[in-house]
Amino acid sequence: MTDIKAEFEAVPGVDPNAPLLEVTDLHVEFRTQYGVAKAVNGANFRLAPRETLAILGESGCGKSVTAQAIMGILDSPPGFITRGEVRYRGVDVLKLPENERRRVRANQIAMIFQDALSALNPVFTVGFQLGELFRMHRGMSRADAKKRSIELLDQVKIPAAASRVNDFPHQFSGGMRQRVMIAMALALDPEVLIADEPTTALDVTVQAQIMGLLAELQQQRNMGLILITHDMGVVADVADRISVMYAGKVVEEAPVYDIYSRPAHPYAKALLESIPRLDMKGQQLSVIKGLPPALTNIPPGCPFNPRCGYARDVCRQDPPPPPYTVAADRTARCHFWEEVVSS
Amino acid sequence: MSDPSVITSSEAPNTDVPTDPGGPLKTDKPRSLAGDAWRDLRRNWIFWAASVLVLIILLMAIWPTLFTSADPRSCALSRQYDGPSGSAYFGYNFQGCDTFARTIHGARASIQIAVVATLLSGLIALVIGMSSGYFGRWVDAILSRFIDVVLGIPFLLAAIVLAKRLSADPQNNGVWAVTVTLGVLGWTTAARIMRSSVISAKNQDYVAAARMLGAGPGRLMLRHILPNSAAPFVVVLTILLGINIASEATLSFLGVGLKGNAISWGISIAEASPYVRTAAAPLVWPSVFLAVTVLAFIMLGDAIRDAFDPKLR
Amino acid sequence: MFRYFVRRLLQMVLTFFGATFIVYALMFANQDDPLQALAGERPLPENQRQALTELYHLNEPFIVQYGYYMQGLLTGDFGRSLTGRQIGDMMADAWPVTIKLALMAIVIGATFAVTTGVISGIRRGGPFDTSTLVFTLVLLALPIVVLAPLAQLIFGIKFQWFPATAGRDATFFQLLLPAIVLGSLVVATELRVTRASVAENLRSDYVRTARAKGLSRRRVIGVHVLRNSLIPVVTLIGVDLGGLMSGAIVTEGVFNIPGVGFNLFRGIRTEDGPLVVGFVSILTIVFLVSNLIVDLLYAALDPRIRYE
Numbered sequence: 001m002t003d004i005k006a007e008f009e010a011v012p013g014v015d016p017n018a019p020l021l022e023v024t025d026l027h028v029e030f031r032t033q034y035g036v037a038k039a040v041n042g043a044n045f046r047l048a049p050r051e052t053l054a055i056l057g058e059s060g061c062g063k064s065v066t067a068q069a070i071m072g073i074l075d076s077p078p079g080f081i082t083r084g085e086v087r088y089r090g091v092d093v094l095k096l097p098e099n100e101r102r103r104v105r106a107n108q109i110a111m112i113f114q115d116a117l118s119a120l121n122p123v124f125t126v127g128f129q130l131g132e133l134f135r136m137h138r139g140m141s142r143a144d145a146k147k148r149s150i151e152l153l154d155q156v157k158i159p160a161a162a163s164r165v166n167d168f169p170h171q172f173s174g175g176m177r178q179r180v181m182i183a184m185a186l187a188l189d190p191e192v193l194i195a196d197e198p199t200t201a202l203d204v205t206v207q208a209q210i211m212g213l214l215a216e217l218q219q220q221r222n223m224g225l226i227l228i229t230h231d232m233g234v235v236a237d238v239a240d241r242i243s244v245m246y247a248g249k250v251v252e253e254a255p256v257y258d259i260y261s262r263p264a265h266p267y268a269k270a271l272l273e274s275i276p277r278l279d280m281k282g283q284q285l286s287v288i289k290g291l292p293p294a295l296t297n298i299p300p301g302c303p304f305n306p307r308c309g310y311a312r313d314v315c316r317q318d319p320p321p322p323p324y325t326v327a328a329d330r331t332a333r334c335h336f337w338e339e340v341v342s343s
Numbered sequence: 344m345s346d347p348s349v350i351t352s353s354e355a356p357n358t359d360v361p362t363d364p365g366g367p368l369k370t371d372k373p374r375s376l377a378g379d380a381w382r383d384l385r386r387n388w389i390f391w392a393a394s395v396l397v398l399i400i401l402l403m404a405i406w407p408t409l410f411t412s413a414d415p416r417s418c419a420l421s422r423q424y425d426g427p428s429g430s431a432y433f434g435y436n437f438q439g440c441d442t443f444a445r446t447i448h449g450a451r452a453s454i455q456i457a458v459v460a461t462l463l464s465g466l467i468a469l470v471i472g473m474s475s476g477y478f479g480r481w482v483d484a485i486l487s488r489f490i491d492v493v494l495g496i497p498f499l500l501a502a503i504v505l506a507k508r509l510s511a512d513p514q515n516n517g518v519w520a521v522t523v524t525l526g527v528l529g530w531t532t533a534a535r536i537m538r539s540s541v542i543s544a545k546n547q548d549y550v551a552a553a554r555m556l557g558a559g560p561g562r563l564m565l566r567h568i569l570p571n572s573a574a575p576f577v578v579v580l581t582i583l584l585g586i587n588i589a590s591e592a593t594l595s596f597l598g599v600g601l602k603g604n605a606i607s608w609g610i611s612i613a614e615a616s617p618y619v620r621t622a623a624a625p626l627v628w629p630s631v632f633l634a635v636t637v638l639a640f641i642m643l644g645d646a647i648r649d650a651f652d653p654k655l656r
Numbered sequence: 657m658f659r660y661f662v663r664r665l666l667q668m669v670l671t672f673f674g675a676t677f678i679v680y681a682l683m684f685a686n687q688d689d690p691l692q693a694l695a696g697e698r699p700l701p702e703n704q705r706q707a708l709t710e711l712y713h714l715n716e717p718f719i720v721q722y723g724y725y726m727q728g729l730l731t732g733d734f735g736r737s738l739t740g741r742q743i744g745d746m747m748a749d750a751w752p753v754t755i756k757l758a759l760m761a762i763v764i765g766a767t768f769a770v771t772t773g774v775i776s777g778i779r780r781g782g783p784f785d786t787s788t789l790v791f792t793l794v795l796l797a798l799p800i801v802v803l804a805p806l807a808q809l810i811f812g813i814k815f816q817w818f819p820a821t822a823g824r825d826a827t828f829f830q831l832l833l834p835a836i837v838l839g840s841l842v843v844a845t846e847l848r849v850t851r852a853s854v855a856e857n858l859r860s861d862y863v864r865t866a867r868a869k870g871l872s873r874r875r876v877i878g879v880h881v882l883r884n885s886l887i888p889v890v891t892l893i894g895v896d897l898g899g900l901m902s903g904a905i906v907t908e909g910v911f912n913i914p915g916v917g918f919n920l921f922r923g924i925r926t927e928d929g930p931l932v933v934g935f936v937s938i939l940t941i942v943f944l945v946s947n948l949i950v951d952l953l954y955a956a957l958d959p960r961i962r963y964e
Contacts, residue, residue: 068864071867071868073864073867073868075859099872102870102871102872103870104870105867105868105869105870106868106869106870107870110868111868113861113864113865113868115861118860118861118862119861119862119864119865120862120865121862121865121866121880121883121884122862122884122958122959122960123883123884123887123957123958123959124880124883132869132871133869133870136869136870136871136872136875137870168959168960170959170960181865184865184869488670488671488674489674491667491670491671491674492670492671492674492675492678493675493678495671495672495674495675495940495943495944495947496675496678496679496940496943497897497898497899497901497902497939497940497943498898498899498902499898499901499902499905500679500898500901500902500936500939500940501678501679501682501936503905503920503924503932503936504679504682504683504932504933504936505682507924507929507932508682508683585796585797589799589801590799592799592801592802593799593800593801593902593906596801596906597905597906597909597921597924597925598924598925599924609801612801612802612805613801615805616805616910619805619808619809619813620813623809626805626806626809627806627809630802630805630806633799633801633802634794634797634798634799634802635797637796637797637798637799638793638794638796638797641793641796641797642793645793
């Protein structure tokens, strides 16, 4: 795998000892004719090799936008990164010129998307779309690129890869298509993989296969994996650490075991309580009251305060709660985290 | 059909939606598509420009004497190619007729033919498109094939054959023949639009609900399906109006349209083009009027479509 | 692919019979004196009258007449014009220059429309886009009867940039102005469809994927977006052919190009009914066949159709 790392030097100033990926105070807003939607308002997290970080939250909480901002594929306009840093091995990729930034994509940071059917180009064969990576980034010939593509399809366990390489995306089943997506993301051996709801569109049995494949490939390749999802079940199985996002902010970041046993933020707690559990069968399912705030109109103070059982006056006023340190590798943006943890 | 604002204002009564500039998008009450469309339209300068043009053209067609007192039929060879003067702004043509008067009076035939032909096409499209969409199955199969067959003949070629046939009687001046020709051949696009919007409306829950409450096919179509298919249909017909004006001119130009002593833009263009090297004005002015009229209707149709198509906003 | 082809072919056969039947019926059904109608206002000598009665089998029932007419069409016998020439021969004479003109028009029109449409679609809402929008509106508003004489007047006669007319063995340059006029007929719709399709594809998920793959903007647009955006444009070209035929009648008439359209133009003016019916029938067949070809092209461009 090392021979295809030729473009590693393409990112100047990389420090091999710096953290793999570090997102600091990331702010993203969408400027539309109807007003400014603040989609991400200070996202912070860090990722190490072989680590799996899950970003968890309801739809519209800014998790996909965060991923797109890291990748540098936000639609701009209307999306703008207004503040923050995304450091890959110490280099702030947001400050790189576009042609260098472009090489970071797929080479160092790759991404897989939710709906593989629409995320793959319908009029090109999967072989073309995979081979394109080798041809454009590695200058390979069509024949070599095709050979590599077949190898890749093999690695993601697509049967009869040599013949399926000439098929079009719509000729694959949903699970197989997602495997093609994964192959495409891993083609250039990236160090960071962002998976945006990779299994949401799939059947439950296929979901497990895909997650298993991802975990396996991650271990083989020492990748850091950012898993974006709203599915708490998936998270518990594979994640090492969790970032819970709400209204564009990471409200709690913690190792997976800690957060499942004793959440420190009321929102995380509420999310956990809303998972249907077998041992609670017959009891009423708890739901979170109300709706997440409109991103054009985020309430002052803690954004969760209108829906929060712990909220007091201080929660309704600016400044919003800072990330309190709960434990060594654990933060929560709640003034009353101690109360929440102990309850 | 004549006043485009009627189309939208009847569907868009809630013009009192506050346009508060400070906090947009905070209105929680559901806004209707027609209401949205009307608010969009009101801000669209293209819509207003087109409406004003259409009004002026209609006025010209109804009261040409408002614009000129000269008689377009009084021609004198002694005035052949005379330049513009105080009364004849565009000068005289090769027969010594007042070009300005002929251009103004030309509006009537063009507009009259286009409007009646469009209404005829609309009626045919309504019946065929609705039956096809509503009854489905073999009715749809047969009617859709029929539409394909009609679309299989290049429009102008069919129009030439039909108009030639209808105007075979040397007595008439061709107005009736051209109107029927355009009306009978121009309905296909509108019918297809009608068909697809009926099909999509048919599957809506509120239509199913009305059917379960015992509404018959006639009532279902008129009260429940038609109002929701109206917008795209009106757009197609508005544009068709512009196309019909152009088609009339083309047929007249080719010699299968209006004839005899009829006055229309197409005839003026046809008459003037052989002599264009000697005098350009008799060709240019009817051309300009024709183009502006077609433009006005197409702009109007475009503006309404854009307003009703939220995808393009 | 094969099933798609067979289905389209069957549909075309059906449309073919329907369309020719309509053309024939429009011309001949329920007429008191179809021969006089064919000849229009000019007097019809008895010998010609007899010849025509025999040619069109007018003493037979209508459906038999149509049968003979179809037989003629299928065997390449299109009858004679009132001037006595074989319509098939006239057609053969007229084709080359018309095909040249039409090809030039399609290439000029499509190239301009697609290029401008792509730029417009990328810079949606910008000044370039707005001016193209105005431009297409103006083009749409200029019917060929306005465009052809005006273009001849302005560019051929006033500025003399181009020859005002073209003759039998017209050169590329002589055909250029008529071809631009004819091509501009299809520019507006093709440009608008390209623009809308590019704008829509730019927002699609697969474009996001292509960007995530670290492809250059040029490649994302030039390969991924363009290939998808061309699909609807290609289908339009089939429909546009009908418009081109109509346009060719006026354009060839105005610029004096002795092609198919010119013959038809003269046939209409001289009230040569058999010539008009014969030419219209042939053009209808050409239109149907080209639409079949475009359908197949469509399938070649869109794998989702191909493997249906």
